[in-house]
Amino acid sequence: MNSITTRVWIAGASGRLGSALSHRFGGNTAYKLVTSDRDVAVEDVSVVGRFADINHPDVIINCAGLTDVQACEENPEEAYKINAIGARNLATAARRIDAKFIQISTDDVFGGDEDKAFCEFDDPHPTTMYGKSKYAGEKLVRELTDKHVIVRSSxxxxxxxxxxxxxxLDTAAKEGAVHLPEDEISSPTSAEALAGFIDCLMHSREYGLFHASCDGSCSRAEYAREILRLAGKENVPVTSASENTALRPRFTLLDNMMLRITGLYQMPDWHDALSEYMSHRQTGVNK
Ligand SMILES: NC(=O)c1ccc[n+]([C@@H]2O[C@H](COP(=O)([O-])OP(=O)(O)OC[C@H]3O[C@@H](n4cnc5c(N)ncnc54)[C@H](OP(=O)(O)O)[C@@H]3O)[C@@H](O)[C@H]2O)c1
Known part of the structure; x- marks a missing residue:
């Protein structure tokens, strides 16, 4: 093996971000990838430790998570097990083998009761079980390993x-209309764009907390209108509907202040990233 090859373990490799990272790193000979999903259950400390010992990665990226907000609400213990204890187990293994640890977190660590973008220096105040369990994961990572980067996205x-x-697109096809809130605000973020930033972290000396969402903001309803426009279905109406606010904080826009301060990476505008993704979907690239 080439001595400068970086060994990377992606946990949760089949999900949205895990797939984008696997695609990006898979074709790069500078990286040797090992991937896992539920076959290496992150909440099982022995399984995680064994996998780390066998593969000895230089970097561990934790994309695994219980991301279904309803499931988290219905089963808090499962949420904490995967989102908090899973992060703890991976961080502990990373420290033991001296690997860099990259933990992916969420805008849902903010409660969304103020109309202001949240930067890395704002105190989290999660209101949902998903947000609470992800924030618990962040705290455990900070306590357990120094060589960490926590990346919050949305x-x-x-x-x-x-x-x-x-x-x-499925709702538009089946029902001929889409109902979504006009007052739930954040920034749609392409997994590919986020993978670009994570690639940049691989050899960076920057550690700590980074917000990394695409630039700009919109409501869920505006987001849906843009998807439909890019799919050539602008005639499908998007009407305002409220979602369960216990499950969805209203305003969770992230300000990527640390990216600006460090000059490390520029996330694209959400319209541009979505347009690129939609054209890939239509041509079948990356599917
Ligand atoms: N989705 C968002 O809007 C969003 C926004 C901000 C941050 N994030 C965070 O970014 C990360 C990646 O998100 P994503 O959207 O790529 O998530 P995703 O598509 O739901 O993928 C999560 C992956 O983790 C796997 N997984 C679930 N439970 C596991 C366990 N106990 N052990 C090992 N693997 C397990 C899943 O497998 P199964 O498919 O078999 O369950 C799936 O492959 C997550 O930490 C999430 O909290 C997500």
């Missing part, structure tokens, strides 16, 4: 898991 879409783009 409204991720991409190949891998069923995403918001699939949901909007």
């Amino acid at each position: 409204w991720l879409y991409g190949v891998g898991s069923y995403d918001f783009v699939d949901r909007v």
Whole structure:
């Protein structure tokens, strides 16, 4: 093996972000990839430790998570097990083998009761079980390993898991209309764009917390209108509907202040990233 090859373990490799990272790193000979999903259950400390010992990665990226907000609400213990204890187990293994640890977190660590973008220096105040369990994961990572980067992002879409783009297009096809809130605000973020930033972190000396969402903001309804426009279905009406606010904080826009301060990476505008993704979907590239 080439001595400068970086060994990377992606946990949760079949999800939206995991797929984008696997695609990006898979074709790069500078990286040797090992991937896992539920076959290496992150909540099982022995399984995680064994996998780390066998593969000895230089970098561990934790994309695994219980991301279904309803499931988290219905089963808090499962949410904490996967989103908090899973992060703890991976961080502990990373420290033991001296690997860099990259933990992916969410805008849902903010409660969304103020109309202001949240930067890395704002105190989280999660209101949902998903947000609470992800924030608990962040705290454990900070306590357990120094060589960590926590990356918070928002409204991720991409190949891998069923995403918001699939949901909007399927609903439009089945029902001829889409109902979504006009007052739920954040930034749609392409898993591919986020993978670009994570690639940049691989050899960077920057550690700590970074917000990394696509530039700009919109409501769920505006987001759906843009998806439909790019799919050539602008005639499908998107009407205002309220979602369960216990499950969805209203305003969770992230300000990527640390990216600006460090000059490390520029996330694209959400319209541009979505347009690129939609043209890939239509041509079948990356599917
Ligand atoms: N989706 C968003 O809008 C969003 C926004 C901001 C941040 N994030 C965070 O970004 C990360 C990646 O998100 P994503 O959208 O790519 O998630 P995703 O598509 O739901 O993928 C999560 C992956 O983790 C796997 N997984 C679930 N439970 C596991 C377990 N116990 N052990 C090992 N693997 C397990 C899943 O497998 P199964 O498919 O078999 O369950 C799936 O492959 C997550 O940490 C999420 O919290 C997501």
